[in-house]
Amino acid sequence: MTTPAVLSQKTIETIEWTSEGVVMIDQTRLPREEVFVTCRNYVEVADAIRTMIIRGAPAIGVAAAMGVAIGALQSENLEADMPAICETLAKTRPTAVNLFWAIERMKQVYASIRTQSLSQVRERLVAEALDIRAEDIAINEAIGRNGVDLIPDGKTVLTHCNAGALATAGFGTALGVIRAAVQAGKQIDVFADETRPFLQGARLTAWELQRDGIKTTLITDNMAGHFLKSGRIGCVVVGADRIAANGDVANKVGTYGVAVLAKENNIPFYVAAPISTLVLTLSSGDQIPIEERAAKEVTHVGGVHVAPEGIEVANPAFDVTPNRYVSAIITERGVARSPYNESLRALAAKS
């Protein structure tokens, strides 16, 4: 991976397909440095996903699709190489289903055209990856439109982690709903949980909302309860990494706590996510694998050691919010409400 020049313009692309390779803004270095990395082969794309240079369920779906495409471009024997390319990309992160969804979509396209010439196959796979990216932005805009009526005017929206432009190909899911509400003229501001250990809220959500001129207040995760109790918060909106058929939601660790605190204080808790996040074959969230990440993410902040040497650490990257805490799930095809087994299945069947 190479690191080209620092960016200056306002609109920042999370991920782009260029003649040099797959270009991503390095989310591990935001907000202090706006630096882009170019992944020149599928292994570099996999590394970027694993090390969270790019993160966020929809964004890593797009990255994985582009990874397959760049792998295809560089393979002389795709029939032999395709399994390794897909497996390498699939092994990067276990929880967000969009990753597997995008790889599966690329595999199916490949299966349908494998008898064509290598150049035709390559062209088609690149086009498919670009389609996934373009569709993701359109999907997020639709999620925003579908969610805008749910956001109470004149109140604060609390969000956890980053389900923004940086977590997607653009616009964002949870932050897409917030952007759509602001565009619709609603007078809202945002409370952003800093989201330890990776600080996606402090580093990414605060940064992208600040760039958009949306008033944002940063809090530590453990302050969410205090403000949910205070009467100031009108609703919570978060993204999702995987949604089970019954509406249980896997999302960044801490989401469950926010959901319980929202319910306890009679504040609506909304999940904004594309239909590709939904896995109808999982009957409940108990079946969702939870990624355990390195202890160092907890013991070190920005390279500074903040805990005693040798202390044991737990670092689950996600948690599961049972459906009873979820007021609604906002998708590009409409808003699902309890009972989710029915409403989500109906949206999934909708074309």
Next chain:
Amino acid sequence: MTTPAVLSQKTIETIEWTSEGVVMIDQTRLPREEVFVTCRNYVEVADAIRTMIIRGAPAIGVAAAMGVAIGALQSENLEADMPAICETLAKTRPTAVNLFWAIERMKQVYASIRTQSLSQVRERLVAEALDIRAEDIAINEAIGRNGVDLIPDGKTVLTHCNAGALATAGFGTALGVIRAAVQAGKQIDVFADETRPFLQGARLTAWELQRDGIKTTLITDNMAGHFLKSGRIGCVVVGADRIAANGDVANKVGTYGVAVLAKENNIPFYVAAPISTLVLTLSSGDQIPIEERAAKEVTHVGGVHVAPEGIEVANPAFDVTPNRYVSAIITERGVARSPYNESLRALAAKS
């Protein structure tokens, strides 16, 4: 304040009265450096409380008493100086009542002996401060004894912030209960919330339990819900900065969230605190002032800037946990349970 040599022995004193001045271990530099500061006058003691070189409700009570004593030692006209000494110390931190309780106790002793010679008054005030310190350790040991039966054997205890030896003159309140349970032979381990923004859990609780050989796992605050739901946690024990007559508890921000999540998962939530933390004149927690601290505590970790420049920050240092989430309050005089208006009043009346 001066910074003498680094410590090597196992037993660390949080605060001591010496011929050089009031010596405290610098809690802002733990766990990476075990450094002691010597406060040579009452203004330095006040600075140490304000900057959190010493923190924890009972510990700052002891520090304030020693601050009054050192102020008295250095005053040639105590009748004139006493109000300024007490006011300077009282203005350091607004939420923990132990600070005001200790100053008030020193004031009352002074009022009872003000007609005596200056040297007699000084001697008596120093003795009172030393009494407060010694009593605090004895109180914590009694809290430990009273709490030990509440700790389920063979399970994990979750704690938030540091209510340990470092938050008191020694042994600790919440961690005193844990120590007593371990001493009683219970097979328990501890999950310590890191406790942003000041990281008392990561820096202080993990450090002092590790020194004691009590198995401790560090988690970020937002993981508490996940583990409370997992079935692994047998109970929660925390300290308190102020307790209202109805049993509402002000404690480190995030305590409320942990309490709600504990109740939601049918896990007992215990508060361990000395009777001096109780304020019977406050009918509910709504009347407790909540200290708002500097934005930099949130935007910077260990000197590293983790948020965009200019972002707005909220930083309430405490929150209030309504009594309905509190399973019991463990004091040196016994265990109070709901209805707290009766049980706390009864303990307060007990001698």
